[in-house]
Amino acid sequence: MHVPDGxxxxxVSAVAGxxxxxAVAVSLRGARRELDERTAPLAGLVAAFIFAVQMLNFPVAAGTSGHLLGGALAAILVGPYTGVLCISVVLLMQGILFADGGLTALGVNITVMGVVTTVVAYALFRGLTAVLPRTRRSxxxxxxxxxxxxxxxxxxxFTLIYAVGGTTDIPIGKVLTAMVGVHVLIGIGEAFITALxxxxxxxxxxxxxxxxxxxAAPLKLRVGGELVDAPVTAPAPVAARSTRKxxxxxxxxxxxxAGFVSFYASASPDGLEKVAADKGIDAKAEEHAAADSPLADYGVKDVTDARLSGGLAGVIGVGATVAVGSGVFWVVRRRRTDETTTASVTETV
Structure with a gap:
C-alpha cells in the first residue's frame, strides 16, 4: 500500500507529513519506556524482518497481490510506540533506496501504514487479551x-485522505469499496503471518x-476440594538471558x-496499485525522485541476472534497515539511560 507521488x-501531503x-516525535518519547536492555537490540531486527517480509507479495485475487504492512506485528512484539518507529524506518529505507513509496507521500505512508495500523492493531489486541483467557494461545x-x-x-x-486531497476526480464510494474489499483479503494473509x-x-x-x-494465568492448586491460586513465587530473572540466539x-x-524467497513472490500489482489502475487514481502519478537509484525497484543496477539482482537488493535492504533501525533504537535507549542516571543523581543530591 505504498502511496506514490502524485x-x-x-x-494534504504536507499536512500528513x-x-x-x-507521531514519530511522540513515539520517540514513548519508546524510551518500552525499550530495555533486552528489547532495544531486537527492535532494529523487527524493522529488518518486516522489510524482508514486505518483499514477499502473495496472491489474493486474480491479478492482485498483497504484502505485509507490519504495524500489528511490530506493535505486539516491541510495543506501539516502538512499532511506529519500526515501520517509519522501513518506509524511509524503501522510499530512499528502492524508490518504493513517494518521497512527497512519505507522511501519507507513515500515517496510513505506520500509525493507523499500529494504533488500531494494538488497541484491539489489548482489548481482546483483556477478555480472553490469559494464555499464550489467546x-x-x-x-x-x-x-x-x-x-x-x-x-x-487512505480513502479518507484521498477524499480530501486526491488528485483525480473518482467517486469516493467506488474507491472505498474497492480498497476495503481487496485489503480484507490482504488482511487475512497479514493475520496469518503475524500470528505465526x-x-x-x-x-x-x-x-x-x-x-x-x-x-500467563496464575497456577491453581486444589485445596480441600476447591481451586485456589498457588503462592506467588519470585519470577526467574529474564533480564540476564541472552538474546543473541x-x-x-x-x-x-x-x-x-529477502535474498532468496523474494524471487518467488507474486509479480502482480498489490492492492493499492490494482485499485489505482482500475479506478484511474493513478492518472496523475509522478515518477519517483529516486527512480535512478542503483537499487530502484528492488534490483541492483547493471546486474543482469534477475534472481541475483533481486537477491542482492534484498540483502542490502535488510542490512541497511537493521543498521539504521538499531542505531535509532540505541540512541533512544541511551537517552532513557541518561535521563534515569540524571534523575538518580538529582535525587541523591
Missing part, C-alpha cells in the same frame, strides 16, 4: 484478529513479546527471505 495533492512527524489469536482488522483500517484511512510469528516467538521467548507480558536466528531468516 496520488495526493501537495497541501506534519501528522507523521508528530495472545496468538488476538494477534491474528488485530492484524486482520488493521489492514482494512489502513485502507479506510508471534506464536513462534512466544513459544521460545515469551519475555521478548511486549504485548504478551504477564498474560534470537537475534541471530531472526537476522538469518530476514536475509533468507
Amino acid at each position: 496520488f495526493i495533492n501537495a497541501p 506534519v501528522v507523521a512527524a508528530g 495472545a496468538t489469536v488476538a494477534a491474528f484478529i488485530a492484524a486482520l482488522v488493521s489492514v482494512p483500517a489502513a485502507a479506510c484511512a 510469528t508471534i506464536g513462534a516467538v512466544i513459544a521460545v521467548r515469551p519475555d521478548l513479546v511486549h504485548g504478551a507480558r504477564g498474560l 534470537v537475534r541471530a536466528t531472526g537476522l538469518v531468516t530476514a536475509f533468507v527471505l
Whole structure:
C-alpha cells in the first residue's frame, strides 16, 4: 500500500507529513519506556524482518497481490510506540533506496501504514487479551484478529485522505469499496503471518513479546476440594538471558527471505496499485525522485541476472534497515539511560 507521488495533492501531503512527524516525535518519547536492555537490540531486527517480509507479495485475487504492512506485528512484539518507529524506518529505507513509496507521500505512508495500523492493531489486541483467557494461545489469536482488522483500517484511512486531497476526480464510494474489499483479503494473509510469528516467538521467548507480558494465568492448586491460586513465587530473572540466539536466528531468516524467497513472490500489482489502475487514481502519478537509484525497484543496477539482482537488493535492504533501525533504537535507549542516571543523581543530591 505504498502511496506514490502524485496520488495526493501537495497541501494534504504536507499536512500528513506534519501528522507523521508528530507521531514519530511522540513515539520517540514513548519508546524510551518500552525499550530495555533486552528489547532495544531486537527492535532494529523487527524493522529488518518486516522489510524482508514486505518483499514477499502473495496472491489474493486474480491479478492482485498483497504484502505485509507490519504495524500489528511490530506493535505486539516491541510495543506501539516502538512499532511506529519500526515501520517509519522501513518506509524511509524503501522510499530512499528502492524508490518504493513517494518521497512527497512519505507522511501519507507513515500515517496510513505506520500509525493507523499500529494504533488500531494494538488497541484491539489489548482489548481482546483483556477478555480472553490469559494464555499464550489467546495472545496468538488476538494477534491474528488485530492484524486482520488493521489492514482494512489502513485502507479506510487512505480513502479518507484521498477524499480530501486526491488528485483525480473518482467517486469516493467506488474507491472505498474497492480498497476495503481487496485489503480484507490482504488482511487475512497479514493475520496469518503475524500470528505465526508471534506464536513462534512466544513459544521460545515469551519475555521478548511486549504485548504478551504477564498474560500467563496464575497456577491453581486444589485445596480441600476447591481451586485456589498457588503462592506467588519470585519470577526467574529474564533480564540476564541472552538474546543473541534470537537475534541471530531472526537476522538469518530476514536475509533468507529477502535474498532468496523474494524471487518467488507474486509479480502482480498489490492492492493499492490494482485499485489505482482500475479506478484511474493513478492518472496523475509522478515518477519517483529516486527512480535512478542503483537499487530502484528492488534490483541492483547493471546486474543482469534477475534472481541475483533481486537477491542482492534484498540483502542490502535488510542490512541497511537493521543498521539504521538499531542505531535509532540505541540512541533512544541511551537517552532513557541518561535521563534515569540524571534523575538518580538529582535525587541523591
